[in-house]
Amino acid sequence: MLTRLNKGKDILTKEITDIDYAAEIDRLRKEMNAVILAHYYQEPEIQDTADYIGDSLQLARAAEKTNADVIVFAGVHFMAETAKIINPDKLVLIPDMNAGCSLAEGCPAPLLQKFKDKHPGHILISYINCSAEVKAISDIICTSSNAGKIVGQIPPDTKIIFAPDKNLGRYLIKKTGRDMVLWQGACIVHETFSSKKILQLKLEYPGAKIIAHPECEESILDNADFVGSTSALLDFAEKNESAEFIVATEPGILHQMEKNCPGKKFISAPPESACSCNECPYMKLNTMEKLYNCMKKRSPEIIMDETLRSKAYLSIQRMLDMSE
Numbered sequence: 001m002l003t004r005l006n007k008g009k010d011i012l013t014k015e016i017t018d019i020d021y022a023a024e025i026d027r028l029r030k031e032m033n034a035v036i037l038a039h040y041y042q043e044p045e046i047q048d049t050a051d052y053i054g055d056s057l058q059l060a061r062a063a064e065k066t067n068a069d070v071i072v073f074a075g076v077h078f079m080a081e082t083a084k085i086i087n088p089d090k091l092v093l094i095p096d097m098n099a100g101c102s103l104a105e106g107c108p109a110p111l112l113q114k115f116k117d118k119h120p121g122h123i124l125i126s127y128i129n130c131s132a133e134v135k136a137i138s139d140i141i142c143t144s145s146n147a148g149k150i151v152g153q154i155p156p157d158t159k160i161i162f163a164p165d166k167n168l169g170r171y172l173i174k175k176t177g178r179d180m181v182l183w184q185g186a187c188i189v190h191e192t193f194s195s196k197k198i199l200q201l202k203l204e205y206p207g208a209k210i211i212a213h214p215e216c217e218e219s220i221l222d223n224a225d226f227v228g229s230t231s232a233l234l235d236f237a238e239k240n241e242s243a244e245f246i247v248a249t250e251p252g253i254l255h256q257m258e259k260n261c262p263g264k265k266f267i268s269a270p271p272e273s274a275c276s277c278n279e280c281p282y283m284k285l286n287t288m289e290k291l292y293n294c295m296k297k298r299s300p301e302i303i304m305d306e307t308l309r310s311k312a313y314l315s316i317q318r319m320l321d322m323s324e
């Protein structure tokens, strides 16, 4: 009896593992006229299957420009939600609906509204890592690649609230010289890097450049040779003559760095404790199997109330116009 059961289980497992996900995803992509957008923090196989790989801004732009009927977003929820805000008539799919973001979760719209009410006369600039509800009460959205440009365009006498990332906010205050009231949110991944361990690595690799995402804490950014969004870090690694880089962001980006820069060495910045907490647990919820299943079942789908969407669209549209 037990053997028969095990045999059944074996057949089932075989059926599941026998699927060539890359080929099946490709077939479905053509059948559905779908475009697959993937963030740099996705697993290498997902990046290799995607039509576009990019940072938050590049993916929002790809979503804006696509002619596909279906957008499959291999990233986290706020990214897929942004694609839906830009494309209300398209089907927007996400492999795992639970792929959230600690920044978005740590900034609920009702609390941010109260914070806003305490600071009358301020405009609200929100980092794209936030919910549609937060986007709807924001004046302008920014990403890590256009934040400096956007803050730089705000008239000097306009007071600014920046939410939800305090580390990016603090970095922008230093970079632009603009004072801003900061919401105290942070990314659970970028807060794990240890400056002590990074400096120890630097002793081991004295020629290495330290490159960091602006969501990292101040002590990391102060020691970095270059600070930028994921696409800016990739670009720096490609153009800089150094042969070694210590990378303080989610290690998913190393896949493109290694692909685009043969012969260069990329060392992932270590977290404080001996864990793999420098990997984004939300981004890594997506797998090839889930990507395939969401296309096959046309679900989970991002669904949004039209009043909310049209309010959120205004702040995204301002960002797209201001970062032309």
Ligand code: 13P
Pocket: 054, 055, 056, 057, 129, 143, 144, 145, 187, 213, 215, 228, 229, 230, 231
């Ligand atoms: P990018 O703007 O560099 O894509 O950053 C998004 C993100 O979630 C970083 O943690």
Ligand code: SF4
Pocket: 076, 100, 101, 102, 103, 104, 129, 187, 188, 189, 190, 215, 250, 280, 281, 282, 283
């Ligand atoms: Fe959010 Fe941080 Fe994950 Fe980026 S790395 S999606 S900011 S939790």
